[in-house]
Amino acid sequence: MAERGFQISRLPGFATMAVAAFVLLYLPIVTLVIFSFNASNSVAVWGGFSLHWYGDAWANQAVKDATVRSLVIGVSASVLSTTLATLAALGTTRRRAYRGQTLIYVMINQPLMVPEVVTAVALMIFFGIIKVATGYQGLGYLIAAHTAFCIPFAYLPIRARLESMDLSLETAAADLYATPWQTFRRVTLPLLAPGIMAGAMLSFVISLDDVVITEFVKSGGQDTLPTYMLGQLRRAFTPEVNAISTMLLGVTVVLLTAFFLLTRKRD
Numbered sequence: 597m598a599e600r601g602f603q604i605s606r607l608p609g610f611a612t613m614a615v616a617a618f619v620l621l622y623l624p625i626v627t628l629v630i631f632s633f634n635a636s637n638s639v640a641v642w643g644g645f646s647l648h649w650y651g652d653a654w655a656n657q658a659v660k661d662a663t664v665r666s667l668v669i670g671v672s673a674s675v676l677s678t679t680l681a682t683l684a685a686l687g688t689t690r691r692r693a694y695r696g697q698t699l700i701y702v703m704i705n706q707p708l709m710v711p712e713v714v715t716a717v718a719l720m721i722f723f724g725i726i727k728v729a730t731g732y733q734g735l736g737y738l739i740a741a742h743t744a745f746c747i748p749f750a751y752l753p754i755r756a757r758l759e760s761m762d763l764s765l766e767t768a769a770a771d772l773y774a775t776p777w778q779t780f781r782r783v784t785l786p787l788l789a790p791g792i793m794a795g796a797m798l799s800f801v802i803s804l805d806d807v808v809i810t811e812f813v814k815s816g817g818q819d820t821l822p823t824y825m826l827g828q829l830r831r832a833f834t835p836e837v838n839a840i841s842t843m844l845l846g847v848t849v850v851l852l853t854a855f856f857l858l859t860r861k862r863d
Contacts, residue, residue, distance in 0.1 A: 750795030757791025
């Protein structure tokens with residue numbers, strides 16, 4: 597009988613540790629979802645099943661304003677970061693190796709390696725100087741900040757998709773006298789579309805859920821949905837926050853599921 601190779605899953609206690617990790621990770625989320633249907637004003641004492649807090653959240657004008665603002669910032673940042681990430685991915689994969697390529701790759705992914713609070717403080721100082729010089733206080737700063745932070749999240753799936761694409765298809769198009777633009781539009785872009793869509797959805801989710809950068813960069817009256825919820829926790833914590841969190845969780849799960857389906861390897 598052939599010897600079995602080393603498998604970490606066969607180590608003593610592995611199953612127990614795995615179950616404990618999943619319980620610690622998902623039990624608080626399940627508890628939050630359950631208590632979003634709580635009829636009581638308490639977030640810890642069950643008072644019966646009710647959709648009352650979902651109705652309150654839906655009728656809350658501040659929640660609506662913060663949601664619209666989050667969607668505007670998220671969609672704008674997603675489109676801009678995905679566009680820039682696509683150009684960066686093409687520039688780092690669809691050409692011969694060149695000096696400094698590794699440095700460029702590191703710089704593109706720098707927001708992933710630096711603590712988010714450091715990026716937030718740097719953006720706050722940078723945009724603060726611009727605010728003083730121009731007097732502009734609009735959402736443009738939040739869109740720019742989210743775009744910069746989301747670029748590496750869009751870049752990774754797009755680059756992965758490019759690296760898995762057969763370069764001979766583009767070479768064949770060139771052999772058939774297609775111009776570089778025709779090759780990109782008719783061959784590269786259709787094949788790259790799943791990676792672009794995955795990058796766009798991932799960057800949208802990252803932007804939608806962001807708190808740290810938004811909290812440091814935003815001006816007065818520019819609360820997004822996550823920062824609004826954070827403010828509510830500092831005042832009166834009611835199951836309305838649970839209802840908002842559950843709806844936000846649902847949107848995130850749908851988008852991440854779509855991201856998984858678009859990026860999974862097909863047989």
